[in-house]
Amino acid sequence: MALLFKPHPLLFFLATCFLSLATQGKAAQDPNNSISFSFPLTSLRFSRDNVQTLYRSLVSTKPNSTVQPRPSSYNYKTTFKYSMALIVALPIGTPPQTQQMVLDTGSQLSWIQCHKKVARKPPPPPTSFDPSLSSSFSVLPCTHPLCKPRIPDFTLPTSCDQNRLCHYSYFYADGTLAEGNLVREKFTFSRSQSTPPLILGCATDTSEDKGILGMNLGRLSFASQAKISKFSYCVPTRRTQPGFSPTGSFYLGENPSSRGFQYVNLMIFPESGTRPNMDPLAYTLPMQGIRIGAKKLPIPTSVFRPDAGGSGQTMIDSGSEFTYLVDDAYNKVREEVVRLVGPRIKKGYVYGGVADMCFDGNPIEIGRLIGDMVLEFEKGVEITVEKERVLADVEGGVHCLGIGRSSMLGAASNIIGNFHQQNLWVEYDLVNRRVGFGKADCSRAA
Numbered sequence: 001m002a003l004l005f006k007p008h009p010l011l012f013f014l015a016t017c018f019l020s021l022a023t024q025g026k027a028a029q030d031p032n033n034s035i036s037f038s039f040p041l042t043s044l045r046f047s048r049d050n051v052q053t054l055y056r057s058l059v060s061t062k063p064n065s066t067v068q069p070r071p072s073s074y075n076y077k078t079t080f081k082y083s084m085a086l087i088v089a090l091p092i093g094t095p096p097q098t099q100q101m102v103l104d105t106g107s108q109l110s111w112i113q114c115h116k117k118v119a120r121k122p123p124p125p126p127t128s129f130d131p132s133l134s135s136s137f138s139v140l141p142c143t144h145p146l147c148k149p150r151i152p153d154f155t156l157p158t159s160c161d162q163n164r165l166c167h168y169s170y171f172y173a174d175g176t177l178a179e180g181n182l183v184r185e186k187f188t189f190s191r192s193q194s195t196p197p198l199i200l201g202c203a204t205d206t207s208e209d210k211g212i213l214g215m216n217l218g219r220l221s222f223a224s225q226a227k228i229s230k231f232s233y234c235v236p237t238r239r240t241q242p243g244f245s246p247t248g249s250f251y252l253g254e255n256p257s258s259r260g261f262q263y264v265n266l267m268i269f270p271e272s273g274t275r276p277n278m279d280p281l282a283y284t285l286p287m288q289g290i291r292i293g294a295k296k297l298p299i300p301t302s303v304f305r306p307d308a309g310g311s312g313q314t315m316i317d318s319g320s321e322f323t324y325l326v327d328d329a330y331n332k333v334r335e336e337v338v339r340l341v342g343p344r345i346k347k348g349y350v351y352g353g354v355a356d357m358c359f360d361g362n363p364i365e366i367g368r369l370i371g372d373m374v375l376e377f378e379k380g381v382e383i384t385v386e387k388e389r390v391l392a393d394v395e396g397g398v399h400c401l402g403i404g405r406s407s408m409l410g411a412a413s414n415i416i417g418n419f420h421q422q423n424l425w426v427e428y429d430l431v432n433r434r435v436g437f438g439k440a441d442c443s444r445a446a
Helices: 327-344 363-370
Strands: 076-081 087-092 097-104 111-113 158-160 166-171 177-185 198-205 211-214 230-234 247-252 262-265 287-292 314-316 323-325 373-377 382-385 392-395 398-400 403-405 414-416 424-429 434-439
Touching: 076 087, 097 111, 198 211, 287 327, 323 327, 327 363, 327 403
Parallel strands: 097 211, 111 198, 314 414, 323 403
Antiparallel strands: 076 247, 087 097, 111 211, 158 166, 166 177, 177 198, 230 247, 230 424, 262 434, 287 373, 323 414, 373 382, 392 398, 424 434
């Protein structure tokens, strides 16, 4: 969620439980003696009050801010039920406490909701983390390097609190304040497998009851600190039936399905410090074009590549629901949609302030008139969004194309959101600096 509250209020929420290999029956031994574990995940729908999500990552644009992760000695698998954003529940601490965190490939800092040992209104969520129950928990002192100003690749505002501990605070776009202390804590996958203590935020003052699992390329992301070599997820087709949430999968480490993936190399920009609109820690893909039906839209490839200032960068983001396009691309998509189904567009309606290709009519019929949508990348790699699911059910029977205008977010980038990652394995190979895609029935991939 690259840190700016995004226009649709669903979070895909991975609710996991900490189970043994014998109980789950999903464990697998790989050639490097790593273990895969399987855990359940659930989805939640957020209220309209939470429709904003942070877009900017908590990083600057320094070119030397990424690290090469070493292969991890563990693999971990969890499942989730898709609603609108990935929220994974992970076992943290010693002994482990299950914490719900948004899986976000657009953010660096991971943080959890911590229990504050004072009377508070409203009271802390029952699932908040209690540091006093964990023997592996520690707080960063003010003397820690991260608590000093102007850390090159970590621009989170920090200060020294009255207890001489490292305090951080961050204001979200909707005015929500998240603040607490920077801490160290383990992720405990099993009795024999856990990460070393990782630097996290321990939020004690926030209106949000979910944390963030930061998974971008920054050196302080969970993936980098835990030395994850690769991770992947499979987002099932979203359903609107009340009480029903399809189940998808999330892997840390090796994915047994990866042999069939098609890979595209990440774009790396060592000179990004001179590009003010670029996020060098994002997963930037070499997108080449868009097709709707059989028609290749007349959009120059340069529209999907960063210019001298960084505008036009195309990133893939698990924390964004919709896909966002810069004006030159968005306008061409809209022109074609108007040509195909213009009279059916809901006049004067703009969902979330960013999406104006919305309809009141039968979504299946309108989808058939629009046709499949294809995002094209280098090496012939494509993401195909079938006509049956080009429209998103947003509210009150209204359906939108699932594409917003980046400029309305205050962004200068193209962002491929999770809505256009349904029924698709997406693997982030951090060692080889590439992203892989594989078609799948994600409701059966768990």
